[in-house]
Amino acid sequence: MNIQRPYLFLFKITLFALILSALPLHETILDSSPFWMLLLYTYYLIHFPVKGSLFIALILGVLLDILQGDILGQNALALIVASIFINNVKQSFYVSNLSTQQVYVFLSSSIYLAFFFLTYSLIHDFTDNYYLLLTPLTSALIWPFVRFLLFKCRHQ
DSSP states (O other): OOSHHHHHHHHHHHHHHHHHHTOOOOHHHHHHSOOHHHHHHHHHHHHSOOSSHHHHHHHHHHHHHHHHTOOTTHHHHHHHHHHHHHHHTHHHHHHSOHHHHHHHHHHHHHHHHHHHHHHHHHHSOOOOOGGGGGHHHHHHHHHHHHHHHHHHHHTO
16 A cells, blocks of 8 residues: 555545535434544544544544534544544554444544534533434444445455
8 A cells, every 4th residue: 555545545535524424414313413524534543554643633623614614623623632532542443343443433422522512512502402412322333334334445
């Protein structure tokens, strides 16, 4: 694998995550849907040697903020902190079985949600949208499917 291929794969999964994040769905489904950028970037962090992973997370988060019209830096901060967690458990994540990987994805999604919700509640009023609490669970449940699809895309 040459040096440019991992960044081409990153570009493809970023485009895919941005498309998935922009799909017009019912508000309940959107609120409880997984953090697509986090899931795809987690796969990238685990399976490719990454230099400047926090800078890449910053760029991806800002792109997501621009696409969704959120506060600039809200997704970026959440993605950076979740990426720090994934980087800390990277060796264990890579050799773990699927259920342990789902626990790691659940924890990183919970961290993402906590920082996302913290920045949102500091700027706006408190929201009573409890469907957002399902997001880490849906991220963990969809992880095997995402991992399988990205594995197939990576080896073609």
